[in-house]
Amino acid sequence: MKALYFAWLRERVGLAEETIEPPASVSTVGDLLRWMAGRGENYAHAFERPEVIRAALDKRHARADATIAGASEVAFFPPMTGG
Amino acid sequence: MQKEIFDAGAEAARLAKSDRSVGAVVSFVGYCRDEDGRLAALEIEHYPGMAEAEIARVAAEAEARWPLSGLVAIHRFGLIAAGEPIVFVGAASRHRQAAFAAAEMLMDYLKSKAPFWKRAILADGAKADWVEAAASDDEALRRWSEAKR
Numbered sequence: 001m002k003a004l005y006f007a008w009l010r011e012r013v014g015l016a017e018e019t020i021e022p023p024a025s026v027s028t029v030g031d032l033l034r035w036m037a038g039r040g041e042n043y044a045h046a047f048e049r050p051e052v053i054r055a056a057l058d059k060r061h062a063r064a065d066a067t068i069a070g071a072s073e074v075a076f077f078p079p080m081t082g083g
Numbered sequence: 084m085q086k087e088i089f090d091a092g093a094e095a096a097r098l099a100k101s102d103r104s105v106g107a108v109v110s111f112v113g114y115c116r117d118e119d120g121r122l123a124a125l126e127i128e129h130y131p132g133m134a135e136a137e138i139a140r141v142a143a144e145a146e147a148r149w150p151l152s153g154l155v156a157i158h159r160f161g162l163i164a165a166g167e168p169i170v171f172v173g174a175a176s177r178h179r180q181a182a183f184a185a186a187e188m189l190m191d192y193l194k195s196k197a198p199f200w201k202r203a204i205l206a207d208g209a210k211a212d213w214v215e216a217a218a219s220d221d222e223a224l225r226r227w228s229e230a231k232r
Contacts, residue, residue: 082199
């Protein structure tokens, strides 16, 4: 699946987007957040506080218990500060 | 979603002219503050595609909730200098109550649910940290789910 990163997550990861292939054991957004943190030093830094990270599946807000099955795009970002 | 500056007056006038039944237009413009001279600009990042989809979703919710004859939301991204407008929300209706409420709800959603992130560019040109979300913005948003019509 395609992964996108925004704001300080993008800066810490060092990429705006990439393709990821999580193992079958990763079934929810929460699982994915934990798995991402284990992908290397920059990811560990970016995902060190999963409770402050928001996620979207196929451009819709998704909670930690949302299943990732069938999603082709996941995005990770800090709480939004628009307006 | 656009980089360019918008004309808030022209947008509000267009809403007023959209329909002869319009009796009220409420418009809101959010500007980039200079924070007492410390801030030169804001850099706004957004999630293309999702930003449009989220705003359209909330606009549809507002249209289902109040009798509106027009609803407009404009949000800029990129570099925005202090003093420039960032966001425009306008709502037109037969009476003022619906227009005020719809504009306020749309604005509350834009603040904490639409995928935009701000970072300050300081007066000396240095990039500051990303702006942190305010808890008061989440509280403002909760009113709309608790107080259904």
